[in-house]
Amino acid sequence: MSAKRYYYEPADGHGLPHDPLNAIIGPRPIGWISSYDQQGNRNLAPYSFFNCFNYRPPIIGFASSGWKDSVQNIVETKEFVWNLATRELAEQMNETSASIPRGEDEFVRAGLTAVVGQKVKASLVAESPVNFECRLSQCIQLTTADGAAIDSWLVLGEVVAVHIDESLLKDGIYQTALAKPVLRAGGPSAYYTIDESHRFDLTRPDAR
Numbered sequence: 001m002s003a004k005r006y007y008y009e010p011a012d013g014h015g016l017p018h019d020p021l022n023a024i025i026g027p028r029p030i031g032w033i034s035s036y037d038q039q040g041n042r043n044l045a046p047y048s049f050f051n052c053f054n055y056r057p058p059i060i061g062f063a064s065s066g067w068k069d070s071v072q073n074i075v076e077t078k079e080f081v082w083n084l085a086t087r088e089l090a091e092q093m094n095e096t097s098a099s100i101p102r103g104e105d106e107f108v109r110a111g112l113t114a115v116v117g118q119k120v121k122a123s124l125v126a127e128s129p130v131n132f133e134c135r136l137s138q139c140i141q142l143t144t145a146d147g148a149a150i151d152s153w154l155v156l157g158e159v160v161a162v163h164i165d166e167s168l169l170k171d172g173i174y175q176t177a178l179a180k181p182v183l184r185a186g187g188p189s190a191y192y193t194i195d196e197s198h199r200f201d202l203t204r205p206d207a208r
């Protein structure tokens with residue numbers, strides 16, 4: 001370890017050209033979330049503060065910095081769809097992050113096909129090879145360590161239906177790299193994707 005270590009306390013600012021936080025916690029998978037409002041207007045937006053939190057039942061979640069349309073819609077309708085953002089769909093995914101008036105359809109704006117789910121009325125991105133239909137389980141407002149409320153919201157949903165393009169299943173095993181998932185890194189514009197050459201395997205001590 002180098003003797004010189006950059007140190008900062010986030011409450012006082014990072015003092016760097018870009019906040020290193022999301023470059024360090026990266027690359028992150030993307031929650032490409034589709035929802036709809038009470039009038040049935042579709043919405044689609046990417047969230048890289050996103051992950052999976054439970055196996056059985058599967059629970060996934062994303063965090064919104066501010067009360068954004070996706071959060072409002074999901075709290076209203078209690079459902080959403082997660083779509084896998086692939087390298088092929090990266091530019092369209094990015095387009096769906098534009099701040100446009102509430103009620104305007106990002107599917108149309110980004111030239112994507114919307115297909116209504118089997119278990120929820122939110123739409124799947126048909127071009128995306130994997131989609132999860134989800135029902136809202138919790139919407140949690142984040143707080144500081146001292147308990148002060150922050151204008152950030154963690155939306156968690158139970159996955160109630162899964163759609164996988166069968167070309168991504170080899171002998172029944174899902175091929176993570178083959179899908180070329182888009183992964184967000186840091187700064188204003190850095191992303192990665194992966195291929196099979198990045199793979200290595202570890203067996204857990206308990207399984208040896």
Ligand SMILES: Cc1cc2nc3c(=O)[nH]c(=O)nc-3n(C[C@H](O)[C@H](O)[C@H](O)COP(=O)(O)O)c2cc1C
Pocket residue numbers: 030043044045046047048049050063064065066068069070071093094096097098099100184
């Ligand atoms: C790759 C990517 C990741 C993003 N991740 C987040 C995130 O984790 N949280 C957030 O609040 N906004 C995030 N944004 C910005 C939102 O996508 C943007 O504010 C969008 O307009 C929100 O849409 P909505 O208001 O329709 O929900 C991200 C944007 C991009 C391009």
